[in-house]
Amino acid sequence: MDWVQGIVEYIPANAALLRELTGNHLVQSILPIVFGVLIAVPLAQIARLNRPAGAAMLTASSLLYTIPSLAMFVFLPLVLGTSILSMVNVVVALTIYAVALLMRSTVDALNSIDDGVRQAAVAMGYTPLRRFLTVDLPLSVPVLIAGVRVISVTNISMVSVGALIGVPSLGRLFTDGLTRNYPEQIAVGILVTLLLALVLDLLLVLLERVLTPWTRATPARTARAAALEARTVAA
Amino acid sequence: MTSPEQSSGPLPMIRFNGITKTYDGGRPAVDDLSMDIDRGRITVFVGPSGCGKTTSLRMINRMVEPTSGTILLDGQDVALQKAAELRRSMGYVMQSSGLMPHRSVIDNIATVPRLNGVPRAEARVRAKELLDVVGLASELGRRYPGQLSGGQQQRVGVARALAADPPVLLMDEPFSAVDPVVRAELQEELLRLQRDLAKTIVFVTHDIDEATILGDKVAVFAVGGRLAQFAAPEEILRAPVDDFVAGFVGRDRGFRHLSFQQGDHVTVHPIETIEVDQLADPTVSVRSAWTLLVDADGRPHGWVPQATRGSITTQADAVPGGSLYTRGDTLRRALDAALSSPSGLGVAVDDDGRAIGIVRAAEVFELIEGARLDRGRADHNTAV
Ligand SMILES: Nc1ncnc2c1ncn2[C@@H]1O[C@H](COP(=O)(O)OP(=O)(O)O)[C@@H](O)[C@H]1O
Ligand SMILES: [Mg+2]
Numbered sequence: 001m002d003w004v005q006g007i008v009e010y011i012p013a014n015a016a017l018l019r020e021l022t023g024n025h026l027v028q029s030i031l032p033i034v035f036g037v038l039i040a041v042p043l044a045q046i047a048r049l050n051r052p053a054g055a056a057m058l059t060a061s062s063l064l065y066t067i068p069s070l071a072m073f074v075f076l077p078l079v080l081g082t083s084i085l086s087m088v089n090v091v092v093a094l095t096i097y098a099v100a101l102l103m104r105s106t107v108d109a110l111n112s113i114d115d116g117v118r119q120a121a122v123a124m125g126y127t128p129l130r131r132f133l134t135v136d137l138p139l140s141v142p143v144l145i146a147g148v149r150v151i152s153v154t155n156i157s158m159v160s161v162g163a164l165i166g167v168p169s170l171g172r173l174f175t176d177g178l179t180r181n182y183p184e185q186i187a188v189g190i191l192v193t194l195l196l197a198l199v200l201d202l203l204l205v206l207l208e209r210v211l212t213p214w215t216r217a218t219p220a221r222t223a224r225a226a227a228l229e230a231r232t233v234a235a
Numbered sequence: 236m237t238s239p240e241q242s243s244g245p246l247p248m249i250r251f252n253g254i255t256k257t258y259d260g261g262r263p264a265v266d267d268l269s270m271d272i273d274r275g276r277i278t279v280f281v282g283p284s285g286c287g288k289t290t291s292l293r294m295i296n297r298m299v300e301p302t303s304g305t306i307l308l309d310g311q312d313v314a315l316q317k318a319a320e321l322r323r324s325m326g327y328v329m330q331s332s333g334l335m336p337h338r339s340v341i342d343n344i345a346t347v348p349r350l351n352g353v354p355r356a357e358a359r360v361r362a363k364e365l366l367d368v369v370g371l372a373s374e375l376g377r378r379y380p381g382q383l384s385g386g387q388q389q390r391v392g393v394a395r396a397l398a399a400d401p402p403v404l405l406m407d408e409p410f411s412a413v414d415p416v417v418r419a420e421l422q423e424e425l426l427r428l429q430r431d432l433a434k435t436i437v438f439v440t441h442d443i444d445e446a447t448i449l450g451d452k453v454a455v456f457a458v459g460g461r462l463a464q465f466a467a468p469e470e471i472l473r474a475p476v477d478d479f480v481a482g483f484v485g486r487d488r489g490f491r492h493l494s495f496q497q498g499d500h501v502t503v504h505p506i507e508t509i510e511v512d513q514l515a516d517p518t519v520s521v522r523s524a525w526t527l528l529v530d531a532d533g534r535p536h537g538w539v540p541q542a543t544r545g546s547i548t549t550q551a552d553a554v555p556g557g558s559l560y561t562r563g564d565t566l567r568r569a570l571d572a573a574l575s576s577p578s579g580l581g582v583a584v585d586d587d588g589r590a591i592g593i594v595r596a597a598e599v600f601e602l603i604e605g606a607r608l609d610r611g612r613a614d615h616n617t618a619v
Contacts, residue, residue, distance in 0.1 A: 120333025122298055123405075124346050124395075125323035138337050214337045214379040 006184035007191070014188075022192060025169040028090045028162065029155040029200070033148060035091075036098025041144075043099065044106035045132060058107070061100040069093060069161050090162040090169075097158070098151045105147030109140035142215065145208040149201055156197040160189075170196075246310055247271035248403060248435040249295060254304035256290050256460070264290045265460035268304070273452065275433040281446035282456030282463075283483065288439040290460070292405050295437065296322045308403070323347050326396025326404040326434075330411050332388040334380035340366070340391050341376040347399040358398075365394040370424060386417035393425070397432070404436045410445070422448055443484055447472060447491060455480050469495035493567035496606055501569045501599060503562065503583045503592040509539055515548050525578035528553045533589035535559065535582045559584050560594055566606075570599045 011018065047054030072093040077084045080092065113136055121135045163171025173189030176182070209216070249272035256265040265287040272278045280288040293299040294306055297318045306313045313321055326347075334343045342349075344365050345358035353361075366376055369390040380388055389409055396404055410418045422445065429436065440446055446453045447468035455471060457463040457479050464476045472492040475481040484491075508527045513519040526539045528550065537553035547553055557575030560568050560583045572581030573596035580593035 114336075116329065116331045116333045117335060119298070120327070120329060121335070123296065123322060123327035123329070123333070125319045125321075125350055127319045130350070135335060139335075212337070214381065217379045217382060 003184060003187070007187050010184045010188050014185075018188070018192065021168060021170050021172055022196070024087065025156070025159050025171075025193075025196065028087050028094065028159040028167075028169055029152070029196070031091045032094035032098045032155055033151055035095040036102050036151060037144075037148065039095070040099045040102035040106050041137070044103055044110060045136075047103065047107055048110055054107070058104055061103040064096055065100040069097070069158050070164060072096070073162055073165055073167070085166045085168075087162075087167055090159060090167050094155050094158060098155070101151055101154070102147050105150075106140075106144060109143035109147065110136055112143045113139045138211070141211045142208060145204055145211075149204050152200045152204060153197050156193060156200065160193065245274070247307075248274040248309060249437070250307040251291070251294075252305045252307065254291070254294060254301045254306060256287070256294065256299060257302045263287075263302075263460050265294070265301075268460070268462055270454060270462060270465055272435060272437060274435050276451040277429060277436040277438055277449050279446040279450035279453045279468075280437065280439045280456060281441065281443055281450075281453055281483075283458060284441055286456040286458050287460030288441075288456055289407055291456075292407055292437055292439050295403075295405060296325050296327065298322075319350075323350055323399060324401050324403070326399070326401045328389075328392045328396045328404070328406040328409040330408040332380070332392035332409075334388060334391055334395070336380055338379075339376065340371075340378050340380060340383070343380060343391060344376075344394045344398050346395055347401075351399060362394070362398060365398055366391075368397070368428070369394045386413045386421065389413060389421060393428075397428075402435060404434045406436060406438045408439055408441070411440070411442070418445075425449065444491065447494065455483060457483075490567065490570075493570060493603065494565050496566040496603070498560070498564050498566045498569040498599075498602075500602055501560075501566070501583075501594050503594060506580065506582075506590070506593045508533075508590065511536065511550050514539075514550065514552075517545065520544065525580060527556075527582065527590055527593075529590050535584065535590045538576075538578050540578075554578075556582055559588075561586065562591065566599055566603060569594050570596060573599060 043057060047057045073089050074084070076082070076089040076092055077086070080088065082088045117135065117139065118131075121131045126135065159169045160171030160174060163169055163175045170189050170193050173185050173192075177185035177189065251268045251270045251272075254265055254268040255263050257263045268287075268291060280291060282288055290299055294301050295308070295313065297313055297316075300314075308316075308321075334340075335346070338346075341359050341362045344362035345353075345355070348358040348361060349355065363373060363376060366373055371387060371390050371394070375383065375387065380391065383391065389412075392409065396406075410421045413421065426449065438446075438449055440449075450468050452465065453468045453471050454465045455463045463483075464471055464480045469492065471480065472484060472495070475484055506527050507521065507523045508529045509519065509521060511528060511530050514528070521539055521541050521544050524541050526541070526544075528536045528539050530536060535556055536550055537556045539547050539553055554577050557577065558568070558572050558581075560572035560581050562583055562585055569581060569583075572583070573579065573594055574581075576582065580595065582590055583592050583594050585591050
C-alpha cells in the first residue's frame with residue numbers, strides 16, 4: 001500500500017502549502033454563497049411581487065448558468081479590470097452562478113409559506129418590509145438552506161477550475177499534480193476538497209437547526225402538550 | 236332603505252356607505268352595502284359560502300379595497316388612514332388561527348404591541364396576562380403554536396387580537412375549524428369576555444346557530460353580496476324578510492327562536508323523589524309512575540319507574556335522565572328538558588343543580604302560544 005503511505009507523508013510535508021490553498025479555496029467558495037444569498041433574496045422577492053419582471057429574471061438567470069465557468073473566469077478580468085490571477089474573478093463568477101441558482105429556489109422558499117400566516121401578518125398590521133424580514137424570511141429558511149446546500153457543494157468543486165488559469169486554490173494540486181505526474185498530490189487534493197464540502201454542508205445543516213428551533217419542537221413535545229391540554233380542560 | 240336609519244342615533248363604530256367590491260371584472264362580491272355597526276356590540280355577518288362576508292370584513296381593515304363607496308371608522312374614512320396602523324387598531328382572528336409557527340405562544344400574543352413599539356419585556360408581561368384571560372395555562376406560553384390543539388390555537392388567536400386592547404375586533408369564522416364541543420365552549424367564553432370588554436365585534440360565520448347565539452345584531456348576506464336582512468337575531472328567526480332568509484335560517488328556526496323567550500313563567504311542579512342510598516332497601520316503595528332519583532345533595536341522577544322499582548337497587552340501574560332546565564332559563568331549554576326526558580317530565584334545578592321539580596311540555600307550549608298572541612297584539616297596536 002505504497003500510495004496510502006505516499007498520501008500520509010504528503011500532508012505533513014506540504015502543510016504550509018495545503019493550509020494556504022485551503023484558505024484560498026474557502027474564501028472563493030464561501031464569499032459567493034454569502035453574496036449570492038444577499039443578492040438573490042431581494043431579487044426573488046421582487047420577482048414574486050412583479051410577475052412579468054419575475055418571469056424575465058428567472059429566464060435570464062437560467063441563461064447565465066449555461067455560460068461555462070472557464071469562459072467566465074477568462075472574460076471577467078476584461079470587464080472588471082482585475083488581474084487574470086485574481087481571486088476576485090472567481091468570487092464574482094461564482095456569485096453570479098449562485099444568484100442564478102438561488103433565484104428560483106428562493107422564490108420557491110418564499111412561496112412555501114402558509115398563506116394563512118401571511119394573511120394574518122397583514123391583518124396584524126405588519127409593514128411589508130418588516131413582514132418580509134421577520135415573518136417571510138425566517139419561515140422560508142428550511143427551503144432556502146436546501147438551495148444553499150446545493151450551491152455550497154457546487155462552489156467547492158467549481159473553485160478548482162480557477163486553477164487552470166492560475167488562480168490559487170486546491171485545484172492547483174490537480175494541475176500541478178498532473179504536470180508533475182504526482183498522483184498522491186492529486187489524491188490529497190480530492191480528499192481535502194471532499195472534506196471541505198462535507199464540513200461546509202454540516203455547518204449549513206447546523207445553521208438550519210439553530211435558525212429553525214420550532215420545526216423540531218413540534219413532534220418532540222406533543223405528548224406533553226397533550227397532557228397540559230388535559231389539565232386545562234379539567235381545570 | 237338603510238339611509239334614514241343611518242342618520243339617527245349615536246355615531247356608529249363602523250359605517251358601510253354604498254360599498255361595492257368587484258374582483259377583476261367579475262360579478263360583485265359585495266353589492267352596494269350600507270349598514271351601521273353598533274359600538275360595543277357583536278354584529279354577525281352570516282350567509283352561505285361565497286356571499287361576500289370575508290370581503291366585507293376585510294374592507295374594514297383595508298385588507299381588501301372597495302371598488303366604490305366608503306367605510307367610516309368612528310366617523311373617519313378608513314381609506315385616508317395608513318393601512319398598517321389602521322390594522323393595528325383592530326384585532327383580527329381568522330379561521331385557521333394564522334399564528335406565526337416560528338414564534339412562541341407568548342410572542343405571538345405580543346405581536347401587535349411589539350409592532351406598536353412596546354418593549355419586548357413589557358409586551359410579554361401583558362401577553363402572559365392574556366393567556367389567563369382566554370383560559371390557557373401559563374406553561375403553554377413557551378410552546379410553539381404547532382404544539383397546541385386546534386381549540387387552544389384559536390384561544391391564542393383571540394388573545395393576540397386583544398393584546399393591544401383595540402376597540403374593534405374582526406373575527407372571520409374563528410370557531411369553524413374546531414369540533415362542536417370546543418366550539419360551544421369558545422362561544423360561551425367569547426360572550427363572557429365581551430361582558431367585561433364591550434368591544435365592537437364584527438363576527439363572520441356561515442352557521443346561523445352561531446350567529447343567533449353570539450349576535451346582538453345579525454346581517455344575513457345572500458349570494459351575490461346582497462345584504463338580505465339586518466336585525467336582532469330574535470327578529471331574523473321570527474320574521475325573516477324573504478324566502479332566501481327563511482330558507483337560510485332553516486327548518487328549526489321556530490325551535491331556535493325559543494332561545495330568545497325567557498322561561499320565567501314556566502310552572503315548576505313538585506315531584507316525588509327517592510335517594511340513592513334508599514334504592515337497595517326494598518321496603519322503600521314509590522307511588523308515582525316516575526320517581527326522580529336524587530343524591531344526598533338533591534342533585535338528579537335519572538328516573539325510577541314504578542313498574543320496575545323492584546329491579547332497581549343501585550344508581551346504575553336507574554333510567555338515565557334528559558337535559559336539565561335551570562330555573563329562569565329560556566323556553567327552549569325548558570321544552571328540551573321535557574322532550575328529552577324518558578318520563579316526559581323535564582327536571583328543573585336551581586342554580587346549584589339541586590332538583591326543585593318538573594316542567595311539562597304542554598305548559599311550555601301554552602306559554603309559547605301566549606307569547607305569540609301578545610306579540611300579535613303589540614304588532615297590531617304599533618301598526619294602528
Ligand atoms: N382575492 C380574490 N380574488 C378574486 N375573487 C375573490 C377573491 N376573494 C374572494 N373572491 C370572490 O368573491 C366572492 C365572495 O368571497 P368571500 O368574501 O370570501 O365570501 P365568503 O367569506 O362569504 O365565503 C366569491 O365569489 C369569491 O370567489
Ligand atoms: Mg369567508
